[in-house]
Amino acid sequence: MTSRSFLLITAAALLPLPPAFANPAEAQQRLRSAVGEVLAIADGSSSSAAFASKVRPTLERHISFDTMTSRAVGVGWRQFTQEQRKRAVQLFTSVIIRTYTEKFTPGEHPQITYQNAVSPASGRVDVPTRMVYRGSKYNVTYRMENIGGWRIADVVIEGVSLVANYRAQLGPTFSKGGAAAVISSLEQSVSRRS
Amino acid sequence: MKPAAFLRLCLLPAAGMFFCQCAAPKSVATAGAVDELDDYADTEVADPLEPLNRATFKLNDGLYTAVLRPISKGYETVTPKLVRTGLDNFFENAKYPVRLVNSGLQGKFRRAGHETEKFAVNTITGFGGIIKQSDRLPHLANIPAEDTGQTFAKWGIGHGPYLVLPVLGPSSLREAAGYAGDYVLNPVNWGVFQSKDALQYIPQGVNTIRSLPAQLEIYDQARKDAIDPYISVRSTFIQNRDAAAKE
Numbered sequence: 001m002t003s004r005s006f007l008l009i010t011a012a013a014l015l016p017l018p019p020a021f022a023n024p025a026e027a028q029q030r031l032r033s034a035v036g037e038v039l040a041i042a043d044g045s046s047s048s049a050a051f052a053s054k055v056r057p058t059l060e061r062h063i064s065f066d067t068m069t070s071r072a073v074g075v076g077w078r079q080f081t082q083e084q085r086k087r088a089v090q091l092f093t094s095v096i097i098r099t100y101t102e103k104f105t106p107g108e109h110p111q112i113t114y115q116n117a118v119s120p121a122s123g124r125v126d127v128p129t130r131m132v133y134r135g136s137k138y139n140v141t142y143r144m145e146n147i148g149g150w151r152i153a154d155v156v157i158e159g160v161s162l163v164a165n166y167r168a169q170l171g172p173t174f175s176k177g178g179a180a181a182v183i184s185s186l187e188q189s190v191s192r193r194s
Numbered sequence: 195m196k197p198a199a200f201l202r203l204c205l206l207p208a209a210g211m212f213f214c215q216c217a218a219p220k221s222v223a224t225a226g227a228v229d230e231l232d233d234y235a236d237t238e239v240a241d242p243l244e245p246l247n248r249a250t251f252k253l254n255d256g257l258y259t260a261v262l263r264p265i266s267k268g269y270e271t272v273t274p275k276l277v278r279t280g281l282d283n284f285f286e287n288a289k290y291p292v293r294l295v296n297s298g299l300q301g302k303f304r305r306a307g308h309e310t311e312k313f314a315v316n317t318i319t320g321f322g323g324i325i326k327q328s329d330r331l332p333h334l335a336n337i338p339a340e341d342t343g344q345t346f347a348k349w350g351i352g353h354g355p356y357l358v359l360p361v362l363g364p365s366s367l368r369e370a371a372g373y374a375g376d377y378v379l380n381p382v383n384w385g386v387f388q389s390k391d392a393l394q395y396i397p398q399g400v401n402t403i404r405s406l407p408a409q410l411e412i413y414d415q416a417r418k419d420a421i422d423p424y425i426s427v428r429s430t431f432i433q434n435r436d437a438a439a440k441e
Contacts, residue, residue, distance in 0.1 A: 075226040
């Protein structure tokens with residue numbers, strides 16, 4: 001390798017990478033595969049409690065709980081220490097997994113119709129779906145973001161965003177008592193019904 | 195290094211940035227954003243009456259637990275699922291004027307046409323709307339339901355202050371006015387305007403009871419696992435109504 005080409009390669013490697021371009025098809029495929037994995041685990045679970053414990057590693061792989069937690073807290077997240085961030089993510093993950101696994105009845109499969117995915121911003125793809133579960137119809141949109149690969153960053157059911165809902169609650173909690181208050185309220189939520 | 199190579203190296207990042215800005219959709223981050231894709235609003239609705247609303251919320255919560263939940267459970271216990279589904283279908287079909295008028299007021303004439311077709315199909319071939327035959331027709335299966343609150347939103351009227359109404363629960367000034375409009379347009383209530391006979395209240399009563407299980411389920415989902423149930427219900431209501439207005 002000549003010194004000139006070596007310099008070129010080195011310089012190119014140091015250049016800032018362009019943001020990941022949204023690929024709706026790839027994001028949708030990733031979501032389908034995640035949903036398939038979760039349903040397979042649901043099929044092999046005898047109760048919603050068993051399902052919750054089995055499915056956690058799979059959900060942690062497909063859902064960016066770090067992103068969800070930081071946005072659920074809002075701008076106050078910048079004032080959290082590393083330890084506080086880690087604890088908040090752990091607790092928020094537990095709350096979300098419990099909320100969603102409780103909705104599942106083992107043996108009952110939702111019928112999911114995937115609609116055209118859209119990319120409202122670079123690195124983000126929204127995948128709208130229509131879900132029929134236990135006789136009821138729901139519009140569910142999965143917000144996928146490229147965070148080291150396509151991962152779920154929010155779930156919007158009938159127009160209600162999970163992250164926005166928690167932000168409405170945790171934002172004022174932070175304003176009143178800072179990071180400690182947010183962690184304390186998440187701890188209370190986790191321990192309330194466990 | 196030759197000047198040309200130096201120039202190429204200098205231009206690479208600029209070219210990359212130019213390409214990114216042209217090809218990629220723009221990020222939509224808000225002022226208090228945590229990261230560049232964070233577009234969540236910190237405030238969803240004005241709540242100047244929060245202390246009063248919280249008191250009404252608490253009162254309603256007790257009322258739901260003590261009165262409405264037992265009625266709902268009782269209804270689900272004594273009424274077979276098939277009958278409950280038939281009643282739900284019938285009363286939803288009867289609300290056709292609400293959907294028709296509001297589709298028209300929003301200029302959604304194609305949707306108004308579909309609503310009419312759906313009403314005709316369900317009324318004629320579904321025994322007065324008891325069987326939802328329209329679900330078999332793809333173009334009628336998923337028509338978003340229009341109501342007066344959505345019409346006001348479409349006309350550019352904002353929520354106004356958030357309100358918690360006694361018994362009825364979460365609302366806003368706009369949605370409360372919309373609810374009054376829906377009440378007038380719903381044939382189930384028309385008997386009450388014509389006569390004060392107690393019998394005229396039967397359809398209303400049945401409609402209220404049959405809708406309780408679904409209403410309480412939505413309420414419970416918003417309340418369960420909440421850090422602050424009052425805010426969670428408020429956020430759920432406002433987000434849901436805003437999304438419905440955009441459909």
